[in-house]
Amino acid sequence: MNENVPKLKDCVYIQEFDTSNKNKTFVLVCENKRWQITDYLYHIINLIDGKRTIENIAKELSVILGRNVDEKEVSEVFEKFLIKRGILEGTHDTVKKKKSSAYLWMKIPLIKSENIEKFRFLSNLFNREVVIPFIIIGVLVIAYSIIYLNNKGINLYSIITMNNLDYISPLIIVYISTIFHELGHSSACMHYNIKPGDIGFAFYFTYPCFYADVSKVWHLKRTQRAVVDIGGVYFQFVFYVLMCLIGMIIDNISLILGALLGILFFVGTFNPFIKMDGYWMLSDLMGIPNLHDATKKFLSLRIRNIFGINTEKEDVFIRDIKEKEKRFFIIYVLASIIFMTSFTFGIANVSMMTIAKLYNVINAIDAIDMNVKNIFYTFINNVALVVTTILLIRIIFTTSKALIQGIFSFVNDIKKSVRRSNIEY
């Protein structure tokens, strides 16, 4: 890169970003990364055309912003963002890629993006003239299947009082439906002419799950993003309706039970505190991207305010949220605290159970030649719990790391405040 005449990489482009920010913000895309940028940075990037020097950019920026911008200021923005993030020709990204979730691990792609596009015809299910009749017919079919089960002497209460063995075949239906759930998200992307990402298998905490990468939907409007979020549940619903119909035609109770059980699980999908459909939907409807980060940031700022540290200039993206959305955001932050506290107690409870069960495993080893079958069952029952223990250790490690970083950041804040007061003096 000629330092005086910067040039953007060919893959770089900017789009307007639909958020609840009071000011216009934009999405900057380079390779597989996306950033929300302010209009200040937007103007600078727009002025980079491979002909203008930094001095010229500073001059033209002064005219746009209506204040004096010197070469030094523009150079610093180049250094702190454009060069560091590899936006310019001849530079490369030196910042570690942001992890999607620390607790989503062992990701294995199962259906590649190109193959998902072969299911483009499914995106027609999102046409308005299809959605409403489908939902009405679906609700009627499900209501009828409940009556159908009642006539056979099975009511909804008996579904929830089944024993473990009775659950096996209905649960298989629920597991299969999860692939349709992911296809629903991808089809919704295609409905809005967005290329879907891969669909795959991963572990969320200790739970196996399917995932769909829909990172490109950041380019859509808030309501369209919300449609992509609910697309999974919609497709799963369509799948369950089909299962109910087939179950009634071939007189298979398991299919109907599986479908009804799956509909009961929809409630969990909308939990907004873990990164499932509810989280993304709330994030999109409130127009606050990176909702978990924003929550953490908000809490950290408030705590630092309590210690008298001025954090006003720290995060433009939280400060500038529109008032109505900000109110919902504060309610979300408070609810998050309550959820995370009970979740932590839940994990502590599970780990206590893990220790108790591991103790039983050790006891069982003494009886290895007496009853091999028992050992096998104990092993199978405890594999998940061992993973939970490993996860707990990881959580403790992550929390301690965050705490240490927090202390360092606190000390830095104090240093900065002292430095600033020296400058003012």
Add this chain to the structure above:
Amino acid sequence: MKKLNESLEVERIYTVLEERIEQELEERIELGCWMYCKEFCIMYS
């Protein structure tokens, strides 16, 4: 007077560069999780 100008200059650059002018957007991974199925079964069986 010069001193005052200098401190104003420092403050102005500080304002622009200390504010977050960008934030990386998180990867959007939509999950279809079975955790509720499992917990539901444990709870009721």
